[in-house]
Amino acid sequence: MSRTFSLRKVYGPVAWIGIVTLYGLLSALFGDGIWDELSWIALSIPLLVIAWKCGRSV
Amino acid sequence: MRQGGKVTAKTVRLWYRIHKWTSLVCTAFLLMSCLTGLPLIFLDELEPLLEHRVPATAVPAGTPDANLDAMVAVAKARLPALRPLSISWDDDEPKISVNMSPTLAPKLGDIRSLVFDEHTGKMLEERPLGKGLGAKVFELHREIFLGLPGELLMGLMAVLFVTALVSGALVYGPFMRQLDFGTVRRSAQPRMRWFDLHNLVGIVTLSWGLVVGATGVMNALSTPLFGVWRAQTLPALIAPYYGRPMPQRLASIDASVARATKALPGMKIVSVVFPNDVLTSPRHYLVWMKGDAPVTSRLLTPAIIDAETGKLTVAKGLPWYLRALEVSRPLHFGDYGGMPLKIIWALFDIALIVVLISGLYLWLSRRKRPVESELNRLVHIEEISTGTSEARMPAR
Secondary structure (H helix, E strand, C coil): CCCCCCHHHHHHHHHHHHHHHHHHHHHHHHCCCCHHHHHCCCCCCCHHHHHHHHHHCC | EEEEEEHHHHHHHHCCCCCHHHHHHHHHHHHHHHHHHHHHHCHHHHHHCCCCCCCCCCCCCCCCCCCCCHHHHHHHHCCCCCEEEEHHHHHCCCCCEEEEECCCCCCHHHHHHHHHHHCCCCCCEEEEECCCCHHHHCCCCCHCCHHHHHHHHHHHHHHHHHHHHHHHHHHHHHHHCCCCCCCCCCCCCCCHHHHHHHHHHHHHCCHHHHHHHHHHHHHCHHHHHHHHHHHHHHEEEEHHHHHCCCCCCCCCCCHHEEEEEEECCCCCEEECCCCCCCCCCEEEEEEECCCCCHHHHEEEEEEEEECCCCCCEEEEECHHHHHHHHHHHHHCCCCCCCCHHHHHHHHHHHHHHHHHHHHHHHHCCCCCHHHHHHHHHHHHHHHHHHCCCCCCCCCC
């Protein structure tokens, strides 16, 4: 039987990506200029995670 | 049913069933929403390419607006069989549309829109509303061509979508206890690859999906919610006029707009709705105004003007549920952070299509290797790790 992670460990990255996404969604809504740019950066992170994980698939 | 912070097998099975059935019911509708939503993200950019538009004349900054009453007179002379329904201001260009309708409560396709140059007052073009390709795609996306029932059905599908996301996130944990975050096993059999892809893309786009789904529910309720507001607001406005004859001449629109602008300083005009027995009040102009900061530009405030005297009756913000609806709208469309945000929105939309297709694949290929057997195996691991073994399942 291989190793088993705790649920806390499994959901850790999920929570971080969730927080970053929500920040990105709201940043552009409540501000312009720099807030739009921060939103683009934040919302790129989940998309880059998908690209990265698919790229280095085992 | 958590025991000391641990999840029991029974609970995981329940979440899985909820995830499976809510997903199955809404998948076809969601695929349609994603496919039609993709071009709609770029509608502002695509529409000028699809239809020829007459440009407005370039004028120096500070040029005053042309006379609105004159524009309405031109519209009436040009389309004598129709009546003016509303005047609307373009968001991006210095153009004003006078919308002419055969009835008091027309369908979108019945309205003819006369577009004027905001500064010169010259008529630029005449076009039907809701007839273009963009409008058709939007109608499919919003209400599958079924009007209000379709809108409510899509709202229900959005509720199922949100339920599928939440239950999917809950089964994600037990399914992922032996895998590193984001593992995609390329060497494995196709079904396992699709399973990994479904988990990875689904969980990473979870927050975006929840926000777009929840705002989709809100949008689907906008027609009934505005109906509630009208039913609460209008009777009190009309009551003082009972028994009085209808006005023979309507007050000047320019004067009414000036009055509304004075009542709501710092706001920009969006539209003027003409007196209307069915949709609004037969005795009032409804002047919709909006703020000019990022958030307040989403919030519409009506200034209600007596159509006979041109005096202000009331200018009050909308109730909280309509404000919440208006502020959350952009979170559905992704049109609030320039072109980069639109591209990001499109990529999330495509990611959601991947989640839908992979989920569908997992369900269609279930006979070859029932996901239930996989679930039993995982539940078994779950029980070993939590010490809540209820049933003995052989580990595969």
